[in-house]
Amino acid sequence: MSIKHIVEAGRWVLIASGLAGIVALYHHFPRANNTTVSLTLLLLVLVFAGSWGLRYAIGASLAAALLFDCYFLPPVGTLTIGDTQNWIALFAFLGTALYASHLASRIREESHEADSRRLESEMLYRLGRQLLQPENVAQLLNFIPSSVANAFNSPAVTLYLADGDRIYLSDPKRISSPNVAWKPDDTPDTPSPELTRAEMVRDLREAMLHPVTNSTADGFPAVIPLRVGVRPTGVVLLETTSLSRETMEALSGLVSMSIERAEALEDSARSKAAKETERLRTALLDSVTHELRTPLTSIKASITSLLSQQALDAPARKDLLTVIDEESDRLNHLIEQAVEMAQLDANKVQLDLKPQSIAGLIYIAIEQSRSAQPSRDFRVSLSSFLPNVLADKAWIEKVLVNLLGNAMKYSPQDQPIFVSADPQKEMLSISVADRGTGIDPLEEGMIFDKFYRGPSQRNQVSGTGMGLAICRAIVNAHGGTIGVTSQLNHGSVFTFTLPIARPN
């Protein structure tokens, strides 16, 4: 005997004892009239209808009518009824009991239905949020079966996509098929994986064309076809979960949409990457050709003059040699930057992190930069208490030299350059400010990209567009951030942060 049968028998016993109890009570309590008895019996029938459903209520109503007739309607003690009035009373009792039972059990069913709809909506909502998490299509497709299985408490979910005949399982050991009923003690092993897969694909392809079906009661999985527009794209099989048609349709829409969304995101990321590669290629070509050609042209011209004009006086020769010297430095700088950029890109830089005094690094960088413009006014303002930073001396010097170099390039020579440093919680923030051309707000997000050069500077000031990209890579490798605030024609403030070194 199964648990279901035991529960059923128990309920009938309770119904019988309830009715017998009421009859016994009123039988030995003769002051209660027949109306009181019938109402009490009716109340009990309603309780059964509301708790266990119509089947039990009908049984209870019939039994109550018989007991009422036998024990309370004259002649008492027999199943016959003497007077017409009592016949009417008996049928009124039976009719009321049956109709009220029907209403009570309908309310019960509707409330169950509403509860399960609410639960299903909550599950769908949760699932919808989960399906937004994976970042690419492959991750999402592997994630769908297990998250659908979790959301709907299903032991096995199979996702089939027609494109490439791909099958994804929530439980790798349990494969569902639309045409195979599953029994709890089934073992999922199959005689020939090749054959099974071919058969499964055939069945799944067929199932994908049908509307949603839910026959989990017979052990078959719920079949939920996926569609994009009207085009069938795949199917989801859900074992031993009974879902409403509306929920299955919503689930189908949710899964199809999440796959479409992930594919669209991946496409857009791919085309963005392709565009970026193209931009970098063009920018690199522009930058390298321009930046290599300009110094090379000057060097070549100077050497040609030196070779062809033997009668040049000493000052003229010195001028030409100075040009060659400066332009070679420029070429050297360009190649150095390109090498640094490549190293940082390939994560080949080993930082030698040690506690460093930022004041020391600032003064060294200023000294290096001053050689280009000896008369430049650098104003340094440092907090009275400046903790050491955890940094690689050589790389942070490069950042400072780059920022100071830009400030010198993009602001008039007679304007000062301000350098400051302040501790902020766990980080130290260092700023380099100038009173120069400033940066268009639209460009502020782009100037840290590789090879980006401001359109107004591109042809007027020499540069490669690599300086700030290198600065950002170095600062990020230290765990800091770099940014700019600027006002066109008023100047810019570049600020970067470095972690403060903790005392041991």
Ligand code: ADP
């Ligand atoms: P480069 O200076 O070689 O062009 P950077 O990467 O150092 O390359 O700078 C990128 C762009 O950012 C510059 O072309 C310029 O438009 C802008 N920029 C950088 N620093 C400043 C500054 N201090 N003032 C105004 N614009 C700046």
